[in-house]
Amino acid sequence: MSGRVKEFNAFRERMNSRILSTENRPIKRFFGVDKLTYEAGQLEAKTKEMLGLVASMVLRCDDCISYHIQQCKKEGVTDAELFDVFSVALTVGGSIVIPHLRRAVAFLDELNEKQEQ
């Protein structure tokens, strides 16, 4: 069931609009840098998204993990490749990453179900 995926993306988009509607320049420019960071440069976008994913996992941010899993899938990362990313995060970050890994896999499964429909 894709409820969590939809809800996550809706809240994300609504609040991003809300935040970018303020007059705060450093925050607006930070969002610009954030977007630029994942555009293809010396490394292709696919690799950068995997880098964003592993960074999000070791810093243990569920929303960031969900977002980068979606982006990885869009860039053609396979599920087996995603588990390789997960394994680096788990080894570097330790067992404290496991609850986030569980939720990451649950999110991935929901995402796959949604796409099959």
Place this chain on the structure above:
Amino acid sequence: MSGRVKEFNAFRERMNSRILSTENRPIKRFFGVDKLTYEAGQLEAKTKEMLGLVASMVLRCDDCISYHIQQCKKEGVTDAELFDVFSVALTVGGSIVIPHLRRAVAFLDELNEKQEQ
């Protein structure tokens, strides 16, 4: 000058031997998993080393950063590609990463000087 590079690697190897000479099984097996994690799987070793590098940068561990920079170079990651990895770490991890970025670039420069000799 390659003094810091040599000293870093010597201490690293000496203490790893010291640690693996103990009888503690979970620690020994953890070191085994750590090694296995970076071997080519679904992703090639080059990509995995970049994943290890970005994870080390956002968790802000200078020794881990130095180690993965060396491994990335061995796997053929170019300096320009390394800066793309650095940029993901900086954006995800924030300005708190900057002092580690400075030391990472200083280490990279020492490494390049050493190899030119």
Place this chain on the structure above:
Amino acid sequence: MSGRVKEFNAFRERMNSRILSTENRPIKRFFGVDKLTYEAGQLEAKTKEMLGLVASMVLRCDDCISYHIQQCKKEGVTDAELFDVFSVALTVGGSIVIPHLRRAVAFLDELNEKQEQ
């Protein structure tokens, strides 16, 4: 709608009472130090609450963020000033702070709605 604000404060107060009802002296004394820390000293309470807020944001604790937003509002911090605090947290802590920023702004909006009623 102020449901989340009320629920948050109710749970917070109930559990604080529960914790302070135990016999554990270091925990009780820690809570005393915590209270003392935000009382006006060389810096006024308003500044201290902003310090508490930015610290909570870079350490990425939603409940702490919600609490300090409430305290900042009580001390007269304006919404535009709060966004300046948010911007320091975002720059120092990186994009990993963004999901917490989204929830912080959502909480602030609920708080403002509640006060308008």
Place this chain on the structure above:
Amino acid sequence: MSGRVKEFNAFRERMNSRILSTENRPIKRFFGVDKLTYEAGQLEAKTKEMLGLVASMVLRCDDCISYHIQQCKKEGVTDAELFDVFSVALTVGGSIVIPHLRRAVAFLDELNEKQEQ
């Protein structure tokens, strides 16, 4: 009411099975090391579980905290001893730990209620 305890354990077990059903060797072996770590060695299992609990608290992972509280109870750690573990976590980790302490105590209370039934 024991709803949260049951739900937590069910999700945990289901996702662990899902993760261990993949072909990813480093992840599988990491789970093996994780299990081995808490088996009695030079220190008894009771002490190791308290070590796992305090580590989980300062790293602020609610699921890990809930899990180790359950394990501590199984190993015979009393509630008063648990509060001593909590106090070390609070002092080392600071007030940012407090929201996790609140949820830890709430979980402990649910666990005790369930066992009394």
Place this chain on the structure above:
Amino acid sequence: MSGRVKEFNAFRERMNSRILSTENRPIKRFFGVDKLTYEAGQLEAKTKEMLGLVASMVLRCDDCISYHIQQCKKEGVTDAELFDVFSVALTVGGSIVIPHLRRAVAFLDELNEKQEQ
């Protein structure tokens, strides 16, 4: 003795120039956002520097702490006010902050000695 202060600033400036001499656009733009963040906005620069300091302390980055102490002094923050900032960092971040507090105070003392000469 001001040796550490000079050395710190020299390395910082040299490596910043080195990093900004590369072609990596997200990194360059991040440095721009970082600068903008501390310029007077709704909050004055003095307050923003104190926010940067407390954030650096709870994230435990010695170089960032040293940098913001210098900036705070330039903006007229008194030593007694700095200790108020330190106290918020200590309470929020816990005893793990203490070694960084020791080095912060040692740096502050060196800075004051230097200015007295």
Place this chain on the structure above:
Amino acid sequence: MSGRVKEFNAFRERMNSRILSTENRPIKRFFGVDKLTYEAGQLEAKTKEMLGLVASMVLRCDDCISYHIQQCKKEGVTDAELFDVFSVALTVGGSIVIPHLRRAVAFLDELNEKQEQ
């Protein structure tokens, strides 16, 4: 050679005195809570020091690790038991803990050499 041990303890004591000589009440009271936390309560001091050590390791603070290793030795924790503490820290905290583990073991070895003299 015990140079690092002596130097570490001398700096620690000198700066603690310096910090406690200020007028800042929350900081002074925090140091009091810190001391109280490790006094025997429901758990004996030996266990509490091991809890402090594992917490310091997963939060990756070398000075805190050195301090608690010394305290553990004073309370009669054997080297083999220390390695059990290290293994919990390594599993929970991940490979990012390894550089701190290397320095912890190097410190322990210096401490043992010093005591043999």
